[in-house]
Amino acid sequence: MENLRVIKTEKxxxxxxxxxxxxxxxxxxxxxxxxxxxxxxxxxxxxxxILIDNITAVQYKQVGxxxxxxxxxxxxxxxxxxxxxxEAARDENSIVFKSSxxxxxxxxxxxxxxxxxxxxxxxxxxxxxxxxxxxxxLRDKGIVTEEEFNLKKKELLNI
Numbered sequence: 553m554e555n556l557r558v559i560k561t562e563k564x565x566x567x568x569x570x571x572x573x574x575x576x577x578x579x580x581x582x583x584x585x586x587x588x589x590x591x592x593x594x595x596x597x598x599x600x601x602i603l604i605d606n607i608t609a610v611q612y613k614q615v616g617x618x619x620x621x622x623x624x625x626x627x628x629x630x631x632x633x634x635x636x637x638x639e640a641a642r643d644e645n646s647i648v649f650k651s652s653x654x655x656x657x658x659x660x661x662x663x664x665x666x667x668x669x670x671x672x673x674x675x676x677x678x679x680x681x682x683x684x685x686x687x688x689x690l691r692d693k694g695i696v697t698e699e700e701f702n703l704k705k706k707e708l709l710n711i
Contacts, residue, residue: 565663567656569647570620574660579604581625581664583647600644602627604667612661615651622648623657680708 565576572585584599606627615621624646649657687704690696696704705711 565660567647567649567653567660569623569649569653569657571648574623574647574657576604576660576663576667579667581607583645602645604664605671607664607668610661610664610668612658615649615654620648620650621654621657622646623661684708 567574572583575582575584580601580603582599582601602625607625608628609626611622611624611626613621613623624643626645647657684705687696687701691698691701
């Protein structure tokens with residue numbers, strides 16, 4: 553019987569598919585292949601690591617009545633397979649899965665999308681004027697002296 557698992561630890565999330573395994577570790581995904589079939593299709597390619605920051609798209613096809621599903625990653629500088637399950641089975645950036653593995657791969661897809669989304673959140677920056685306004689408020693409350701306020705004001709406004 554095939555070993556089907558998703559393991560979630562503090563640092564890693566793994567799922568086995570038909571033609572390989574995917575693991576999410578910190579800020580990257582690792583695609584690995586095992587067995588004679590993997591050798592015949594992929595040769596000695598070994599593991600492939602893709603930084604989550606570099607992933608531009610995650611294509612996910614659910615299992616159909618007569619076909620397996622797959623998850624495929626597109627990233628900066630890669631050529632993706634575009635012809636469905638047959639090409640996905642040979643694409644080094646794809647993992648094929650069957651119906652008994654589908655929930656695990658859906659979970660993997662959702663987790664990767666969450667990480668991509670959190671990496672793409674804009675970083676809020678505080679402008680010098682915002683900082684000066686807060687400093688003026690502290691000055692008005694007596695927490696910062698007039699001298700400290702003026703020194704910081706000169707620094708922020710490059711005077």
